[in-house]
Amino acid sequence: AFALELTHEQVKDKIKQIKPSAVLIGSSTATHKNAMKILENAKEIDKNITTIYGGPHVTSSPQTAIKEDFVDFLVINEGEITALELLDYIVGRSNQKKRGHKGHLLYGKWGYEIH
Numbered sequence: 001a002f003a004l005e006l007t008h009e010q011v012k013d014k015i016k017q018i019k020p021s022a023v024l025i026g027s028s029t030a031t032h033k034n035a036m037k038i039l040e041n042a043k044e045i046d047k048n049i050t051t052i053y054g055g056p057h058v059t060s061s062p063q064t065a066i067k068e069d070f071v072d073f074l075v076i077n078e079g080e081i082t083a084l085e086l087l088d089y090i091v092g093r094s095n096q097k098k099r100g101h102k103g104h105l106l107y108g109k110w111g112y113e114i115h
Helices: 008-018 029-046 056-060 079-090
Strands: 022-026 050-054 072-078 104-105 112-114
Touching: 008 022, 008 029, 022 079, 029 050, 029 056, 050 056, 056 072, 072 079, 079 112
Parallel strands: 022 050, 050 072
Antiparallel strands: 072 104, 104 112
């Protein structure tokens, strides 16, 4: 959304059109507010969409996002592999929650950390 310079309304329209099971977004501190709005909009469109937030901002300041009801998971530190494994787990392609990589998951709804 950021790279394509889409408005929040355009992102909402895309989410409605695609009907994803998960929305994953990464951001820096400079784009944190926009990222949070996209995740909030995704949950407003469909409360069953799993929302995942990663990137430099949540790695350094996870408390700014984990408390929000519309954020299901935070992926912190080296999140590329962690995020893919989480998505595989969510859609049922894997029964493993973690395989020893460098990333970490914070579960927003349940409030505990997996290392």
